[in-house]
Amino acid sequence: xxxxxxxxxxxxxxxxxxxxxxxxxxxxxxxxxxxxxxxxxxxxxxxxxxxxxxxxxxxxxxxxxxxxxxxxxxxxxxxxxxxxxxxxxxxxxxxxxxxxxxxxxxxxxxxxxxxxxxxxxxxxxxxxxxxxxxxxxxxxxxxxxxxxx
Amino acid sequence: xxxxxxxxxxxxxxxxxxxxxxxxxxxxxxxxxxxxxxxxxxxxxxxxxxxxxxxxxxxxxxxxxx
Numbered sequence: 001x002x003x004x005x006x007x008x009x010x011x012x013x014x015x016x017x018x019x020x021x022x023x024x025x026x027x028x029x030x031x032x033x034x035x036x037x038x039x040x041x042x043x044x045x046x047x048x049x050x051x052x053x054x055x056x057x058x059x060x061x062x063x064x065x066x067x068x069x070x071x072x073x074x075x076x077x078x079x080x081x082x083x084x085x086x087x088x089x090x091x092x093x094x095x096x097x098x099x100x101x102x103x104x105x106x107x108x109x110x111x112x113x114x115x116x117x118x119x120x121x122x123x124x125x126x127x128x129x130x131x132x133x134x135x136x137x138x139x140x141x142x143x144x145x146x147x148x149x
Numbered sequence: 150x151x152x153x154x155x156x157x158x159x160x161x162x163x164x165x166x167x168x169x170x171x172x173x174x175x176x177x178x179x180x181x182x183x184x185x186x187x188x189x190x191x192x193x194x195x196x197x198x199x200x201x202x203x204x205x206x207x208x209x210x211x212x213x214x215x
Contacts, residue, residue: 077175080190149177149186 022073030069037063060128067135075146085145093138101130150215153208155183157201172196 037059044052044059075082105124112119158168165179172193181187189197198205 077177079174079178080193081174081178081181081187084187146177149181 020072021078022069024074024076026069026073030066030071030073033066033069034063035066037066064128064131064135067132067139071135071138071142081149082146085149086142089138089142089145092141093134096137097130097134100133101125104129150188151185151210151212152182154179154197157197157203157208161201163200168197168200171200 041056041059041063044055048055101124105122109120109122154168158165163171165183166176169176169179173196174193178187178189182189194205194209197208201208
């Protein structure tokens with residue numbers, strides 16, 4: 001295999017990867033997983049007793065997985081405009097997510113110390129908070145852009 | 150970019166939905182193209198040309214700000 005053919009093969013593989021989408025029905029699977037995770041989070045917080053820290057961590061992960069499945073699933077009418085809108089929503093989610101991760105710790109620290117003197121110590125955001133925020137922004141932007149197309 | 154797709158569509162007595170089905174996109178995409186909110190790809194422009202039986206530059210033209 002010469003270099004040109006190798007590059008073309010790589011380009012095709014990359015294109016296939018970029019165009020990857022889960023079938024439409026996965027939107028409902030994702031929605032169900034995310035909804036169940038949120039419900040279980042409330043159940044854990046208000047009804048379950050004892051050490052449920054492990055369950056909390058698992059539910060955080062399943063919520064992210066559910067939202068990722070929703071984000072990756074195909075639209076009912078998938079065409080080049082919806083693909084463009086999805087790309088725009090990912091770009092905005094990335095930019096807003098970075099700004100959120102940079103600013104939010106200072107906001108939390110400032111508010112906490114303004115409300116009660118000697119409030120919380122400064123701490124960075126956790127991965128769950130940033131990823132959840134980015135996925136929420138992506139889904140929200142995509143569906144809003146789609147509504148106004 | 151400006152276009153006269155709605156005129157071409159009227160000549161063929163096609164609704165936005167019918168045209169959308171012919172070229173495999175959603176009705177909203179045709180609406181966005183007609184309203185100049187979205188510039189279609191070359192593939193989609195050629196599909197439109199095939200439906201209208203005309204060349205692409207007969208119904209797409211550059212505007213002053215392009």
